[in-house]
Amino acid sequence: MGAAEANSGELLRDTLYMLILKAVEHRALHGYAIASLIQKRSDSALKVEEGALYPALHRLEVRGLLGSEWGLSESRRRAKYYRLTAAGRKQLAKETARWKFLAAAIARVMETA
Amino acid sequence: MREAFRILRARMKAFWRRRELDRDLEEEIAFHLSEKQRELEEAGALAEAAELAARRRFGNASLVKEQTREAWIFRSVENTLRDGRYAVRVLRKAPAFTAIAVLTLAFGLGANTAIFSVVKSVLLDRLPYKEPGRLYKIQEVAQDGPKQFPLTCVNAGNFLLWTRQAGPAADLALLMPSTHYLNLKDETVEITGARVSANLFQILGIQPWIGHSFSPDEDVMGKAGSVILTNALWKRLFQSYPGIVGQTIRMNGSPKVVDGVLPESFYFPKQNELYGSNIAGWTHPIEYFVNLALQPGEMRPGLQMLNFAAIGRLRPGISANLATEQLSVAEAQVPTEGLSGVKMHVALHPLKTAIVGGAERKLWMVMAGAALVLLLVCVNLAGLLIAKGAGRAHEIGVRAALGAGRMDILRQFLIEALMLSAAGGTLGMAAAYWGLRVLVRAAPVQIPRLSSIAIDERVLFFSAAITVTSAVLFSLVPALWLSRRSSAGTVKASGPNTTPNRAISRIHHALAAMEIAFCTVLLVSAILLAQSLVRVMRANAWGNVSHVLTLSFFTPHTHYQEPGRRAQLITKVIESARNSPGVEAAGITTALPFQGQAWGNDVDFKEDPKTAKDRPNANWRFVSPDYFRAAGIGLVSGRFLTGFDYGRPMVLISQRLAKELPHVVRPVGAHLYWMPPGSKTPVWCEVIGVTADVRAQPEEAEDGQHQRDEEVPHPVHRPHRGVAAERIDVVESQHGRCGHAEGPDDEHAGQLEADRRPRHAVPDAPGRDERDGRQDVHGGGQRRQGEGHRRLVEAVDDLEHAATGRRQREHAVDEDEQPAGTRHPAGGRPPSGRRRCGLRAG
Numbered sequence: 001m002g003a004a005e006a007n008s009g010e011l012l013r014d015t016l017y018m019l020i021l022k023a024v025e026h027r028a029l030h031g032y033a034i035a036s037l038i039q040k041r042s043d044s045a046l047k048v049e050e051g052a053l054y055p056a057l058h059r060l061e062v063r064g065l066l067g068s069e070w071g072l073s074e075s076r077r078r079a080k081y082y083r084l085t086a087a088g089r090k091q092l093a094k095e096t097a098r099w100k101f102l103a104a105a106i107a108r109v110m111e112t113a
Numbered sequence: 114m115r116e117a118f119r120i121l122r123a124r125m126k127a128f129w130r131r132r133e134l135d136r137d138l139e140e141e142i143a144f145h146l147s148e149k150q151r152e153l154e155e156a157g158a159l160a161e162a163a164e165l166a167a168r169r170r171f172g173n174a175s176l177v178k179e180q181t182r183e184a185w186i187f188r189s190v191e192n193t194l195r196d197g198r199y200a201v202r203v204l205r206k207a208p209a210f211t212a213i214a215v216l217t218l219a220f221g222l223g224a225n226t227a228i229f230s231v232v233k234s235v236l237l238d239r240l241p242y243k244e245p246g247r248l249y250k251i252q253e254v255a256q257d258g259p260k261q262f263p264l265t266c267v268n269a270g271n272f273l274l275w276t277r278q279a280g281p282a283a284d285l286a287l288l289m290p291s292t293h294y295l296n297l298k299d300e301t302v303e304i305t306g307a308r309v310s311a312n313l314f315q316i317l318g319i320q321p322w323i324g325h326s327f328s329p330d331e332d333v334m335g336k337a338g339s340v341i342l343t344n345a346l347w348k349r350l351f352q353s354y355p356g357i358v359g360q361t362i363r364m365n366g367s368p369k370v371v372d373g374v375l376p377e378s379f380y381f382p383k384q385n386e387l388y389g390s391n392i393a394g395w396t397h398p399i400e401y402f403v404n405l406a407l408q409p410g411e412m413r414p415g416l417q418m419l420n421f422a423a424i425g426r427l428r429p430g431i432s433a434n435l436a437t438e439q440l441s442v443a444e445a446q447v448p449t450e451g452l453s454g455v456k457m458h459v460a461l462h463p464l465k466t467a468i469v470g471g472a473e474r475k476l477w478m479v480m481a482g483a484a485l486v487l488l489l490v491c492v493n494l495a496g497l498l499i500a501k502g503a504g505r506a507h508e509i510g511v512r513a514a515l516g517a518g519r520m521d522i523l524r525q526f527l528i529e530a531l532m533l534s535a536a537g538g539t540l541g542m543a544a545a546y547w548g549l550r551v552l553v554r555a556a557p558v559q560i561p562r563l564s565s566i567a568i569d570e571r572v573l574f575f576s577a578a579i580t581v582t583s584a585v586l587f588s589l590v591p592a593l594w595l596s597r598r599s600s601a602g603t604v605k606a607s608g609p610n611t612t613p614n615r616a617i618s619r620i621h622h623a624l625a626a627m628e629i630a631f632c633t634v635l636l637v638s639a640i641l642l643a644q645s646l647v648r649v650m651r652a653n654a655w656g657n658v659s660h661v662l663t664l665s666f667f668t669p670h671t672h673y674q675e676p677g678r679r680a681q682l683i684t685k686v687i688e689s690a691r692n693s694p695g696v697e698a699a700g701i702t703t704a705l706p707f708q709g710q711a712w713g714n715d716v717d718f719k720e721d722p723k724t725a726k727d728r729p730n731a732n733w734r735f736v737s738p739d740y741f742r743a744a745g746i747g748l749v750s751g752r753f754l755t756g757f758d759y760g761r762p763m764v765l766i767s768q769r770l771a772k773e774l775p776h777v778v779r780p781v782g783a784h785l786y787w788m789p790p791g792s793k794t795p796v797w798c799e800v801i802g803v804t805a806d807v808r809a810q811p812e813e814a815e816d817g818q819h820q821r822d823e824e825v826p827h828p829v830h831r832p833h834r835g836v837a838a839e840r841i842d843v844v845e846s847q848h849g850r851c852g853h854a855e856g857p858d859d860e861h862a863g864q865l866e867a868d869r870r871p872r873h874a875v876p877d878a879p880g881r882d883e884r885d886g887r888q889d890v891h892g893g894g895q896r897r898q899g900e901g902h903r904r905l906v907e908a909v910d911d912l913e914h915a916a917t918g919r920r921q922r923e924h925a926v927d928e929d930e931q932p933a934g935t936r937h938p939a940g941g942r943p944p945s946g947r948r949r950c951g952l953r954a955g
Contacts, residue, residue, distance in 0.1 A: 030141075031141060031145055032145045032149065049172075050145065050170060050177075051172040054141065054145075054177055054180075055177070055180040055181045057181075058138075058185065061184075062120055062123045062124065062127075063120055064119035064123070073148070075148070077144055077147065078144070080140075080141045087116075087119075
């Protein structure tokens, strides 16, 4: 049971990392915008826990998958913008492929059942 | 892999930017909250409600910050640093505990490292020669023969018998300590070394650093034409002159060609360390080697002239027993000079044992003491740490209640123990380093191989490992117990005055018992040692030595061949010393009491003849009449010598030797035989007096093994004239106090310091080694002498002047024969820094 929980936690955490990388794929965004974008794109099906967002962003930054710089937001306040690095882009491609493979497999199982 | 490297780099960068990162994170989260609040306000919420809702949605901001921060830090490093800071606070709050623990550790570690370094360098390290296990010292043994045999070494004639008849077993080298004057351009210095057979270096497996070894044609029967210098002498007196090899230098006024200079690492035992006992005047380091060049008188085999040391290297495949047998076959042919029932054979002792043997037991005793102290230190530390730990139940309870896990608490204790160990260890290393330096410079006891002593890293590591392990182990005992209690949530019970549980008490009691046991052992040893010390001090007491000054000078045979010339100088020295102000009495002797063995011979009384093996062993000292009064040696019966006794066969014997005579024979008036060197006819000497007992050499009690009385040679005193002794000691006794009470005035202080340097010499006049009587008893040490001593030095200086003025030119340095390195500009400092004495322009 414990192991299953840990695995699901890992799965969720890895999924969150993937979603974050995907959110900043085309342009740099600050943390709040990343959370909003994920929620919006998933039609509010996925709500990013704000408490989990920042540790995740910083971990990705330490791993060199995200870069960051400070800029001005639409509300003219200083905000930290995250962008995808080359390593992050490679990682995103890998995650995307893995996700597609997994989703298709799950879908096939679900359809036949 | 790349990612791991990126993480490491990012965290290392972040380590130095922690405050900046904290501020950024703060701002980032504030921005997030304000954006959320704005969104809610746009949806119609009131500002206050929107702010509250935004905060609620975000959750515990502090926790988020903490979790985010973890991405940037090395958790273990951060924790350790935090624990370290906390440990420093804890230790600073208990300065007495910290000081005691650190000093205890430093003491245990320092003492052990220093002493074990000595033990290792002296006893455990191999001698720095090629295959040192095959090197042996060879000694002659006369079974059922005269008693001086265990104390002496080898007769050169007997040695020649071995080399002729027992060749295949071992290669043999012969040597004998020597003293020479080295004539330099500006000064003449006395140097100490050895006469050695040409194959010595080949046997030791040592090649000179520059130049070459002695050639075989310079062997035993060769000419005394070459010298090999030690690196230290070459540096000191020849300023490392590279062209020294092949140059001619003058020693005792005769030319010698320098064959080579030995490597800096070359080790050779001091002059008397190869002999079984302490020989008077042979306590100096060996600084040069000259050819043995045996004189015809030295080559006569027999039981006399046992003045040489022999070293052998066993041939491969030959055991020590086999070599002993083969050499003993040759030794059996030694003429026993009419002594019946004497069986001659040889004994082989491993060279290292022969050199360090005397010190071995003492050093192991000291090592055992140090080990016991280390144990005591560990136990003491354990007790301290446990007591300290047990008193921290409350603090640990609070920390546990605030969320500290068991591992956190253990880690905290561990770090405290490590910090204590580090501080104690650093202090201990410094103590060991300085302690050893002091020991090597001013060893209170004679330790062979002293120069090769250095701190050994492995020893240091071993001692550090023991102390650190004990510190860690015993700090964890209370930590384990307390953390278990805390994890059970018993904060309430752990008030500030909570007593430790029974298990801890039991450990504490056990430790206290162990400590008492170790202390008792140490205390008993200390008391025994103190008793021995008192005994030794009593046994070695020698009158009122605080009023006695001594000065040693050297009169080489090469310059005192004319009969009466030496006696003439001695008379002048005595007169001059006697006429110095404040001097009560002045005399000379060939060896001072306690200085060691001198002229060893067995004695036999005409009135009570004994067989060779039952004869007492005596040490002959040749003295002037007033010597006894000057040295403070009392008269028991009979009379002292007078000036009229010169040339008459008369002796004074010690009280203990007198006891060897049967009661019916009165010692005064009895006759004992004296065998003049090289003669076969004994001279019967009349005993004119019995003196109080004075020992020839100090009683050695450090090893807890006292010499049996019958093994201690009895001093026998004879008038000095007619005896060819090179080294002579002047003794003078003074009125009132001298020395320390009246320190030298400033004007003379510098000169005295220069005078204190031992073994000055001039070609034709005495070399000197000044001391006061106490130093002879207690084995040297640097003491500044007083006014009385200055007068004695000046008196002998005057004599040197008188003695050298006439013959100085004859022994002036021949400039053409001096290597360039020995030349000094006029008025420049002499190379050795020694005071130039006696060699004044006249």
